[in-house]
Amino acid sequence: MLIPQNFFMREADHVEGFAPEIPWVTEVGDEKLEEPLGLRPTSETTIGEAFSDWINSYRDLPYEINQWANVFRWEKKTLPFLRTSEFLWQEGHTAHATEREAYERTMSALDEYERLCEEFLAIPVYKGKKTPSERFAGAVDTYSVEAMMQDGKAVQAGTSHYMGTNFAKAFDITYLNKENQHVHAYTTSWGASTRLIGALIMSHGDQNGLVLPPTVAPTQIVLMPVGPWKKNPGVMEKLDEIFYNLKEAGYRVRLDDSDNTPGYKFNEWELKGACIRIECGPRDIENGHVIVKSRDVADKQKVAFEEIDTFVADELTAMTPRLLEKARKRVKENEYLHINTLQELKEHIETCKEEDKTPGFVLIGWDGTEETEETIKEETGFTTRNIPFEAPMEKEVDIVSGKPAKHTLWIARAY
Amino acid sequence: MLIPQNFFMREADHVEGFAPEIPWVTEVGDEKLEEPLGLRPTSETTIGEAFSDWINSYRDLPYEINQWANVFRWEKKTLPFLRTSEFLWQEGHTAHATEREAYERTMSALDEYERLCEEFLAIPVYKGKKTPSERFAGAVDTYSVEAMMQDGKAVQAGTSHYMGTNFAKAFDITYLNKENQHVHAYTTSWGASTRLIGALIMSHGDQNGLVLPPTVAPTQIVLMPVGPWKKNPGVMEKLDEIFYNLKEAGYRVRLDDSDNTPGYKFNEWELKGACIRIECGPRDIENGHVIVKSRDVADKQKVAFEEIDTFVADELTAMTPRLLEKARKRVKENEYLHINTLQELKEHIETCKEEDKTPGFVLIGWDGTEETEETIKEETGFTTRNIPFEAPMEKEVDIVSGKPAKHTLWIARAY
Numbered sequence: 157m158l159i160p161q162n163f164f165m166r167e168a169d170h171v172e173g174f175a176p177e178i179p180w181v182t183e184v185g186d187e188k189l190e191e192p193l194g195l196r197p198t199s200e201t202t203i204g205e206a207f208s209d210w211i212n213s214y215r216d217l218p219y220e221i222n223q224w225a226n227v228f229r230w231e232k233k234t235l236p237f238l239r240t241s242e243f244l245w246q247e248g249h250t251a252h253a254t255e256r257e258a259y260e261r262t263m264s265a266l267d268e269y270e271r272l273c274e275e276f277l278a279i280p281v282y283k284g285k286k287t288p289s290e291r292f293a294g295a296v297d298t299y300s301v302e303a304m305m306q307d308g309k310a311v312q313a314g315t316s317h318y319m320g321t322n323f324a325k326a327f328d329i330t331y332l333n334k335e336n337q338h339v340h341a342y343t344t345s346w347g348a349s350t351r352l353i354g355a356l357i358m359s360h361g362d363q364n365g366l367v368l369p370p371t372v373a374p375t376q377i378v379l380m381p382v383g384p385w386k387k388n389p390g391v392m393e394k395l396d397e398i399f400y401n402l403k404e405a406g407y408r409v410r411l412d413d414s415d416n417t418p419g420y421k422f423n424e425w426e427l428k429g430a431c432i433r434i435e436c437g438p439r440d441i442e443n444g445h446v447i448v449k450s451r452d453v454a455d456k457q458k459v460a461f462e463e464i465d466t467f468v469a470d471e472l473t474a475m476t477p478r479l480l481e482k483a484r485k486r487v488k489e490n491e492y493l494h495i496n497t498l499q500e501l502k503e504h505i506e507t508c509k510e511e512d513k514t515p516g517f518v519l520i521g522w523d524g525t526e527e528t529e530e531t532i533k534e535e536t537g538f539t540t541r542n543i544p545f546e547a548p549m550e551k552e553v554d555i556v557s558g559k560p561a562k563h564t565l566w567i568a569r570a571y
Numbered sequence: 572m573l574i575p576q577n578f579f580m581r582e583a584d585h586v587e588g589f590a591p592e593i594p595w596v597t598e599v600g601d602e603k604l605e606e607p608l609g610l611r612p613t614s615e616t617t618i619g620e621a622f623s624d625w626i627n628s629y630r631d632l633p634y635e636i637n638q639w640a641n642v643f644r645w646e647k648k649t650l651p652f653l654r655t656s657e658f659l660w661q662e663g664h665t666a667h668a669t670e671r672e673a674y675e676r677t678m679s680a681l682d683e684y685e686r687l688c689e690e691f692l693a694i695p696v697y698k699g700k701k702t703p704s705e706r707f708a709g710a711v712d713t714y715s716v717e718a719m720m721q722d723g724k725a726v727q728a729g730t731s732h733y734m735g736t737n738f739a740k741a742f743d744i745t746y747l748n749k750e751n752q753h754v755h756a757y758t759t760s761w762g763a764s765t766r767l768i769g770a771l772i773m774s775h776g777d778q779n780g781l782v783l784p785p786t787v788a789p790t791q792i793v794l795m796p797v798g799p800w801k802k803n804p805g806v807m808e809k810l811d812e813i814f815y816n817l818k819e820a821g822y823r824v825r826l827d828d829s830d831n832t833p834g835y836k837f838n839e840w841e842l843k844g845a846c847i848r849i850e851c852g853p854r855d856i857e858n859g860h861v862i863v864k865s866r867d868v869a870d871k872q873k874v875a876f877e878e879i880d881t882f883v884a885d886e887l888t889a890m891t892p893r894l895l896e897k898a899r900k901r902v903k904e905n906e907y908l909h910i911n912t913l914q915e916l917k918e919h920i921e922t923c924k925e926e927d928k929t930p931g932f933v934l935i936g937w938d939g940t941e942e943t944e945e946t947i948k949e950e951t952g953f954t955t956r957n958i959p960f961e962a963p964m965e966k967e968v969d970i971v972s973g974k975p976a977k978h979t980l981w982i983a984r985a986y
Contacts, residue, residue, distance in 0.1 A: 157641060157657055158594070176600040179573070181610065184645045185591040195596065226572060226641065230599045242572055 157226070158193040163201040167326040170200065173293020177229040179241075195228040200294065200319075200345055203249045204327030211251055211341060214333050218261070219251040219341075237354030238311065238571045245349035251329060251341040255320070258342035262318040265346035266299045269314030277352065278369045278479035279303045279359045280487050281313055282517070282566055284542030289526050292345075296320035302541045302566065304487045305358040308514025310541050310570040313355055316346035354571075359483055360452075366429030367451055369476040376472060377402055377409040378430040382418045382447075383437030390441045398434065398446070398464060407468065426451065431475055432468060434459075452479060490516030493549055498556050501536055517541065517568045521551030521561030528556040532567060541566040572641070573608035578616040582741040585615065588708020592644040594656075610643040615709065615734075615760055618664045619742030626666055626756060629748050633676070634666040634756075652769030653726065653986045660764035666744060666756040670735070673757035677733040680761035681714045684729030692767065693784045693894035694718045694774045695902050696728055697932070697981055699957030704941050707760075711735035717956045717981065719902045720773040723929025725956050725985040728770055731761035769986075774898055775867075781844030782866055784891040790845040791887060792817055792824040797833045797862075798852030805856045813849065813861070813879060822883065841866065846890055847883060867894060905931030908964055913971050916951055932956065932983045936966030936976030943971040947982060956981040 158181060164171040180192040196202065203221070211219055224246050231241050248265060252258040266283060273279040281301035291298040295317040303313045323329065324340040333339050360367040370376050379399055385391040395411060402409040410430070412421050418435070425433060435447040445458045450471055459467045495501050495518050508515045518538065522528055532538050532555065543565045551564040573596060579586040595607040611617065618636070626634055639661050646656050663680060667673040681698060688694040696716035706713040710732040718728045738744065739755040748754050775782035785791050794814055800806040810826060817824040825845070827836050833850070840848060850862040860873045865886055874882045910916050910933050923930040933953065937943055947953050947970065958980045966979040 157643075178600060179596040179608070180598045181594040182597045183595045183607075185593060192598075193594070228572075 157196055159196050159199075159201055161192045161194060163205060164194060166201070166204075167294045167323060169322075170294035170326075174198070174229075177231075179228055179230060196225070197227055197229045198345075198347070199223070199225065199227075199247055200249070200323055200343075201327070203345075204323045204329060204343075207249070207251055207324075207329045207341070207343070208327050211329055211331050213331055214253055216331060217251060217253045217341065218257060220248065220261075221250075222246060222248040235354075235571065237357070238351050243349050243351065245347050247345060247347040250344045251324070252343070253331075253333065253341065255342050258320075258344050259318055262297070262299065262316045262344045262346070265344070266301065266314070266316040269301045269316070269346070269348055272348070273301055273303060273313050273352070273355075274480055275476070276369070276371050277356050277359075278371075278476050278483060279313065279352075279355055280480060280484045282542060282544050283546075284544040284566070286315075286542055287522075287529060287540045287563075287565065289529055290540060290542075292317045294319065294322050294326075296322065300542050302568075303355050303359065304490060304517055304568070305355070305571070306361075306486065306514075307358070308490050308508075308516040308568070310517065310539075310568040311351065311355045311358070312541075312570070313352060314346070314348040317344060319343040319345065360479055361429075364423070365427030367479070368429035368431065369479050370431045370472040371476055373429055373431050374408060375410050375425070375428060375430040376407050377432045377434060377468060378412055378425045379409065379434045379436070380412045380418065380421050380425075381437065382435045383439065385437055388438040388441065391436055391438055394441055394461070395436055398436075398461075401465065402468060405465065405469075407472070432471055434464070450475065452482070487517075490514055491548070492516055492518045495520065496551070496553065496555065497558075498531065498535060501532070501538070501555065505536060515569065517566045519547065519549070519551060520555040520565060520567055521553045522563045522565050523554035523557050523559045524562040525554075525557070528554055531556045537569055538567040539570050541568050541570065572611055574611050574614075574616055576607045576609060578620060579609060581616070581619075582709045582738060584737075585709035585741075589613070589644075592646075594643055594645060611640070612642055612644045613760075613762070614638070614640065614642075614662055615664070615738055615758075616742070618760075619738045619744060619758075622664070622666055622739075622744045622756070622758070623742050626744055626746050628746055629668055631746060632666060632668045632756065633672060635663065635676075636665075637661060637663040650769075650986065652772070653766050658764050658766065660762050662760060662762040665759045666739070667758070668746075668748070668756065670757050673735075673759050674733055677712070677714060677731045677759045677761070680759065681716065681729070681731040684716045684731070684761070684763055687763070688716055688718060688728050688767070688770075689895055690891070691784070691786050692771050692774075693786075693891050693898060694728065694767075694770055695895060695899045697957060697959050698961075699959040699981070701730075701957050702937075702944060702955045702978075702980065704944055705955060705957075707732045709734065709737050709741075711737065715957050717983075718770050718774065719905060719932055719983070720770070720986070721776075721901065721929075722773070723905050723923075723931040723983070725932070725983040726766065726770040726773070727956075727985070728767060729761070729763035732759060734758040734760065775894055776844075779838070780842030782894070783844035783846065784894050785846045785887040786891055788844055788846050789823060790825050790840070790843060791822050792847045792849060792883060793827055793840045793845040794824065794849045794851070795827045795833065795836050795840075796852065797850045798854060800852055803853040803856065806851055806853055809856055809876070810851055813851075813876075816880065817883060820880065820884075822887070847886060849879070865890065867897070902932075905929055906963070907931055907933045910935065911966070911968065911970065912973075913946065913950060916947070916953070916970065920951060930984065932981050934962065934964070934966060935970040935980060935982055936968045937978045937980050938969035938972050938974040939977040940969075940972070943969055946971045952984055953982040954985050956983050956985070 174197045178194040273281045286298040297318045300315045301313045303311045321340040329341045330338045381391045399411045433449045445460045448459045449456045505515045543563045547564045589612045593609040688696045701713040712733045715730045716728045736755040744756045745753045796806045814826045848864045860875045864871045920930045958978045962979045
């Protein structure tokens with residue numbers, strides 16, 4: 157966790173980028189340390205030092221490690237899950253013999269984050285390249301997946317960095333190649349953090365609380381007796397039977413037989429994001445069915461006892477893609493492709509404010525200068541998200557300078 | 572991870588005990604912090620602060636949480652796994668309504684550590700109470716499980732602390748009881764760390780490397796072709812078949828078909844602690860058997876093809892208790908029960924040195940004074956381990972003062 161100050165100093169861009177946010181240990185007990193130790197903001201420097209020891213021959217490559225670790229980046233203003241001074245993340249580090257292989261690993265890590273977000277968390281993402289000013293300190297190129305929350309603001313959901321030989325040179329990561337020469341390795345790193353939990357909450361939640369895809373919901377199914385169930389032991393007998401069947405089948409299921417009212421229970425389990433609610437009362441027992449409601453669907457429906465297993469299996473399979481589709485639709489509705497000048501952007505923001513809509517993601521043309529990025533940020537609070545791999549259209553002029561655009565990129569307000 | 576200095580100050584014994592080992596963050600970037608932040612040596616103080624918020628009514632009790640976390644205790648001299656300035660551990664924290672319940676939880680946590688060590692890691696332990704001078708800083712009582720390594724030295728393998736209301740008073744952990752009064756909760760905490768990996772290595776390892784119980788061995792079975800196997804494709808066909816069968820059955824199995832010599836492979840997999848080695852060459856194919864060797868048994872044996880599954884299942888089940896028995900026997904042989912004076916202890920140590928034996932664990936009588944502990948430590952390097960719940964005999968006089976013994980306790984050199 158503790159990184160000697162001189163490690164940071166070895167990669168000039170790296171130290172410059174992270175210096176203001178690093179907490180320094182300067183004393184132990186009553187004694188002053190000779191060299192301050194920084195709390196890791198990310199581990200390229202220690203991993204670089206270790207790679208220098210561990211990697212000696214082309215036979216050692218490719219080299220790949222991953223760690224889950226707590227890291228520190230000091231924040232003046234914090235926000236639960238999204239912006240905390242200490243956070244937990246996963247960071248992968250790799251070293252390769254060729255530029256091409258390292259670049260491909262950078263991309264495949266990014267693809268994994270895209271899959272994690274979309275297929276697992278039902279959060280649609282924009283995959284693309286960061287502009288130089290938003291690059292990881294010390295990287296040749298940084299790529300990201302960006303997600304749009306319900307308020308139109310962006311969350312950077314994962315990043316993948318191609319380092320070239322920058323860190324290999326700073327930390328002496330060399331190996332003997334097949335031609336018996338000592339050469340530098342090409343490295344990558346990539347990370348995603350617990351801020352994904354924040355993105356998950358803000359992507360799907362509604363007025364009643366959490367909406368979670370079954371892939372990650374702590375409670376996938378909640379069962380509860382309704383009506384005068386205490387006088388009819390058959391209700392709890394049936395619910396017990398359903399409970400054990402579903403548990404046996406491997407689902408995360410809960411049975412709420414507390415004394416709270418049905419209304420209280422509905423609210424509580426909606427708040428907690430239980431995916432499927434199954435109610436059963438004395439009359440349902442007579443009719444041979446239960447009443448079922450999915451968290452993300454307005455209507456209730458009746459499901460016959462003998463069809464519960466199939467229903468639950470189908471519904472839990474369907475829910476994650478359904479949440480993803482719903483989020484995709486929302487995201488599309490908040491994309492703005494036809495804003496071409498700073499004036500139009502300001503008007504767009506003003507209109508959205510008046511109409512109580514989110515200003516969303518705006519696709520702009522960019523001449524490649526930092527001036528344009530700075531001006532947009534100062535005048536509107538929007539920041540560049542990324543240069544998408546697949547833009548819905550190509551923009552022709554820079555939104556600020558009016559000069560020919562070199563890139564088309566997404567801008568948005570961001571967390 | 573970061574604990575404000577004033578948190579430490581609230582429990583006087585706690586700060587006194589940990590102060591010399593705490594690394595302090597005093598600056599972030601270029602700015603000096605108003606209050607230094609300590610890197611947690613253990614989390615009672617932050618957890619105490621949180622419990623104060625989380626616990627309000629008797630309905631909230633008992634309250635129990637557990638975290639796996641990195642903690643810091645500065646060490647001048649470090650030793651891999653056993654003594655490192657940063658280490659990973661598990662720490663449990665509980666709060667209870669009654670003294671009795673808190674005490675029982677302290678004991679049940681200790682029982683869990685005993686089971687973890689003995690049934691899972693095959694490390695026999697001494698369960699007992701620490702002397703006041705070895706107590707956790709701020710605890711009413713500290714209990715430990717102590718393990719004896721092959722060199723006779725002790726490793727404290729896990730500790731469990733009964734705090735009474737010490738931390739509840741320091742951190743205002745109060746709740747409304749059934750009689751509508753605000754009262755303090757009784758708390759406990761307990762932890763075990765990655766030093767258990769060190770204890771595991773030093774309990775079972777031999778001249779050839781790691782010896783690991785099948786419960787934790789990364790490789791439970793290693794298969795390897797021997798003899799002129801490359802000319803006889805039947806050998807690899809058979810090994811492939813065995814490999815997939817064992818893998819299918821859920822074992823951690825490896826097939827080493829590298830070009831290294833059998834001798835090299837034997838050494839490598841013994842070094843790594845693979846539990847069972849299975850060799851097969853052309854002649855074995857003809858005879859319908861394989862040659863099997865368990866890591867902890869000297870002899871090889873022949874096992875018919877059709878009996879491999881049963882043999883492996885039986886042998887892996889038998890190995891952990893067998894390692895435990897072997898360790899128990901060794902530990903018993905290095906217990907010394909009849910040393911009654913400091914002079915006898917010194918002679919014992921001298922004799923062991925001459926005979927190249929370990930001085931082991933020595934059972935002594937203790938009058939309950941710190942003076943006795945201090946004198947033993949200064950004159951022999953032995954420290955008090957614990958007052959065992961089940962002593963093999965009761966000692967009658969203090970080893971130093973000769974006064975009547977209040978307790979019987981184990982002393983040893985320790986890591």
